[in-house]
Amino acid sequence: MxxxxxxxxxxxxxxxxxxxxxxxxxxxxxxxxxxxxxxxxxxxxxxxxxxxxxxxxxxxxxxxxxxxxxxxxxxxxxxxxxxxxxxxxxxxxxxxxxxxxxxxxxxxxxxxxxxxxxxQLKRIYPLIRQELETAFPRPYKLPAEGNDVRPETIDRPVVHADTMVLFSASQRANKGRKRHRNRGLTSSIYLSERLGGHQIGTLCHVMGTKQGWVLIDSVPDLRANTVGPIIRDRLPRNTAIFTDEAYTWLYRIYPNHRMVNHSKKSADRRFKYARDRWCQNGVHNQVSEGLNGSLKKAMRAYSYFRPQYSTLYLNEWAFFKNLRYFxxxxxxxxxxxxxxxxxxxxxxxxxIESARDSAEGGNGPCGASADSIFxxxxxxxxLLEPYFYRAERIPGASQRPHARSGSASPELERILKLAPFASLREAIQSCRAFWAASSLPYQRAKQRKYARLANHLWDRIQSRDWHYLSDLIAETRIDNRPLMRVLRRWADTGIIELRDLTPGPSKKHAIEYGFRRLLPGAVPLPEILYRQNRKEFLEETEKWQNDR
Ligand SMILES: [Zn+2]
Incomplete structure (x- = not known):
C-alpha cells in the first residue's frame, strides 16, 4: 500500500x-x-x-x-x-x-x-571445515604441479583466495602527496606519512568456493604472518587452494596450493603476455575475482566506513552469503x-569478567573471539567491541629512528666498545642528542629521509666485497648526491671503507668510488646523523676534495 x-x-x-x-x-x-x-x-x-x-x-x-x-x-x-x-x-x-x-x-x-x-559466523566455520574435510580427505593430493588439475577439481569445492582493497586512499585523499612507505595494495589503504600514516581504507582477504560459501577478513597487510594464521584457522590441511602469485609461502602448509601466474610472459615474441596467463592447467582465480567484484559493488553502497568497523560490515556480508548457501x-x-x-x-x-579483558584476550585480526562474553x-x-578491527598505525618514520637508536642490538653494543669504532660511538650519541633536542621539523624530516636511504643501501651491501658507486646508481636510480652523503658519513664513522677511484681530477671524468663494509654482517645499521648544516656541508666537501 x-x-x-x-x-x-x-x-x-x-x-x-x-x-x-x-x-x-x-x-x-x-x-x-x-x-x-x-x-x-x-x-x-x-x-x-x-x-x-x-x-x-x-x-x-x-x-x-x-x-x-x-x-x-x-x-x-x-x-x-x-x-x-x-x-x-x-x-x-x-x-x-x-x-x-x-x-x-x-x-x-x-x-x-x-x-x-x-x-553466527562462528557457527558457520565448522560447517565449512566439514565440507572441505569431506571433499579433501587426509591423504588427498592434487596432480603434481604442471599437470592439468581440471578433472580433479571439476566437482570439488576448490577454495579461491585473493585480496582486495575497499575505499583506497587515493592521491586526492592524500592531498596530492605521493605515498612512499608501502608498496602495492597495502600502500593504498594507508594515508601518507605526512598526513599521519594511519589506515583509512580496508584491506580484505577473501576466500570462497564456486557458488558456495565465503570468508572475508579485514587485514592490516598481506604478509605471511598476517594471512597465514587466518587460512590455517579456517581450512583443513588438504584443501585445494588456488590463488594468484602473491601467496608464495602458502605451499609450505598446504600441499594442494596452486598459484596462477598472471604476468606469465608469452613464448612468442609478438606478444607480451602468455595466452594462458589467466588459467594455467585448470588453475585459475576467477571465483575470487567474481567475489571481489560483487563485494566491491555491495560495499560501494556504504560510500565509506572506518577500518575500525570493517570486520562488522564484512562479517555481515559474508554471513548473508553463507546463510543463503547453507x-x-x-x-x-x-x-x-x-x-x-x-x-x-x-x-x-x-x-563475569569484564568485556574488555575477554575482548583483548587472543583476538585475531578478524576479532573472532567473543565467545566468553557471548x-x-x-x-x-x-558486545560489539570484540569485533572491532584494531586499525594499526604503520610505525611511521617519525617513531622509527627513536626505536632503533634506543634499542641497539647486543652485537652492536659489543662492537662499539672496540677501539676502531670510537668515532661511530660518538656519531650514534650525537644522533641521539639530535632527536632528544628540539630540532626543527624540516631538520628531522631531512634526517629521516637520509636514514631511510641509508637503510635501503645497507640492505644492498650485505656482503663484505667491494661495491661500486656507479653500479649502485645504475641499480637504484638514486641521485648520486644523497648517496655520496650517506657513504661519506659512513666512511667518517668507520662503518665502511670508501676509496675514490675517479681516474682524474678533471670534470670530464665521471666520479667513481668503491666501498666495502667494515661492520660485521650480523649488526643492524646504527643510526647516525646524516643531516648537515651549511657549514658542516662545506667543510665536508672541502675535506673530500682535498683527499683527492
Ligand atoms: Zn519448561
Whole structure:
C-alpha cells in the first residue's frame, strides 16, 4: 500500500513472525525442564513461554537484540531485507527512511544485525571445515604441479583466495602527496606519512568456493604472518587452494596450493603476455575475482566506513552469503548442538569478567573471539567491541629512528666498545642528542629521509666485497648526491671503507668510488646523523676534495 504510516505500509505481523522465527532458531531459549521455549505470548512481546511447563523466559536477553527499544518487527524487516537483497546491502540511512526512524536508531539496528552476523559466523566455520574435510580427505593430493588439475577439481569445492582493497586512499585523499612507505595494495589503504600514516581504507582477504560459501577478513597487510594464521584457522590441511602469485609461502602448509601466474610472459615474441596467463592447467582465480567484484559493488553502497568497523560490515556480508548457501536449517541445527544456554548461563553467572579483558584476550585480526562474553548481561554496544578491527598505525618514520637508536642490538653494543669504532660511538650519541633536542621539523624530516636511504643501501651491501658507486646508481636510480652523503658519513664513522677511484681530477671524468663494509654482517645499521648544516656541508666537501 502506498502512503499512510509505516506500520500501515509494511506488513508488521509478517515481519514480527520472521523475527520470532529467526530468534527461536538462532538463539533458542532452553527451559530448565529441557524443552525449548518457543511459544510466543501475544500479550507479552518480550517473553516466550515453555510449551510443557509454561514457565516464562525473556525473549531478547542474551541475543543481539537485548534492550531493543523499537518494535521487534523492524528488526525482522532488516534481517529479511538484508537476506533477500544479498549481494546488495541495506544501509542505515535506507532503514531510517523505510522504517521512519531516526538515523542513529537505524544505525544501531544495523549494528545489531552485524552483531548477529558476526556471532553466527562462528557457527558457520565448522560447517565449512566439514565440507572441505569431506571433499579433501587426509591423504588427498592434487596432480603434481604442471599437470592439468581440471578433472580433479571439476566437482570439488576448490577454495579461491585473493585480496582486495575497499575505499583506497587515493592521491586526492592524500592531498596530492605521493605515498612512499608501502608498496602495492597495502600502500593504498594507508594515508601518507605526512598526513599521519594511519589506515583509512580496508584491506580484505577473501576466500570462497564456486557458488558456495565465503570468508572475508579485514587485514592490516598481506604478509605471511598476517594471512597465514587466518587460512590455517579456517581450512583443513588438504584443501585445494588456488590463488594468484602473491601467496608464495602458502605451499609450505598446504600441499594442494596452486598459484596462477598472471604476468606469465608469452613464448612468442609478438606478444607480451602468455595466452594462458589467466588459467594455467585448470588453475585459475576467477571465483575470487567474481567475489571481489560483487563485494566491491555491495560495499560501494556504504560510500565509506572506518577500518575500525570493517570486520562488522564484512562479517555481515559474508554471513548473508553463507546463510543463503547453507540455509537457516543447518545453521539452527548447529546452534542447538553447539551449546546449551542454561549451562552456559549458570557457569558464567557469578563470575563475569569484564568485556574488555575477554575482548583483548587472543583476538585475531578478524576479532573472532567473543565467545566468553557471548551471554553476559552487558549493554549491546559493549558486545560489539570484540569485533572491532584494531586499525594499526604503520610505525611511521617519525617513531622509527627513536626505536632503533634506543634499542641497539647486543652485537652492536659489543662492537662499539672496540677501539676502531670510537668515532661511530660518538656519531650514534650525537644522533641521539639530535632527536632528544628540539630540532626543527624540516631538520628531522631531512634526517629521516637520509636514514631511510641509508637503510635501503645497507640492505644492498650485505656482503663484505667491494661495491661500486656507479653500479649502485645504475641499480637504484638514486641521485648520486644523497648517496655520496650517506657513504661519506659512513666512511667518517668507520662503518665502511670508501676509496675514490675517479681516474682524474678533471670534470670530464665521471666520479667513481668503491666501498666495502667494515661492520660485521650480523649488526643492524646504527643510526647516525646524516643531516648537515651549511657549514658542516662545506667543510665536508672541502675535506673530500682535498683527499683527492
Ligand atoms: Zn519448561
Amino acid at each position: 502506498l502512503g499512510g504510516t509505516t506500520s500501515q505500509a509494511i506488513n508488521t505481523q509478517y515481519y514480527q513472525a520472521v523475527f520470532d522465527d529467526i530468534l527461536s532458531r538462532l538463539y533458542p531459549t532452553q527451559c530448565e525442564c529441557g524443552t525449548r521455549c518457543d511459544r510466543p505470548m501475544p500479550s507479552r512481546p518480550y517473553s516466550v513461554r515453555c510449551p510443557s511447563c509454561l514457565r516464562q523466559k525473556s525473549k531478547l536477553a542474551h541475543t543481539p537484540f537485548r534492550n531493543l527499544r523499537i518494535p521487534q518487527w523492524m528488526a525482522g524487516y532488516a534481517v529479511e531485507e538484508s537476506y533477500h537483497r544479498h549481494p546488495q546491502v541495506i544501509t542505515a540511512s535506507e532503514l531510517s527512511r523505510r522504517l521512519e526512524i531516526n538515523y542513529r536508531t537505524a544505525l544501531l539496528l544495523k549494528r545489531r544485525i552485524q552483531l548477529l552476523a558476526s556471532e 540455509g537457516l536449517e543447518r545453521l539452527a541445527e548447529n546452534s542447538l548442538a553447539a551449546e546449551n544456554p542454561v549451562v552456559r548461563r549458570s557457569r558464567t553467572g557469578c563470575l 551471554r553476559q548481561k552487558l549493554p549491546f554496544t559493549r
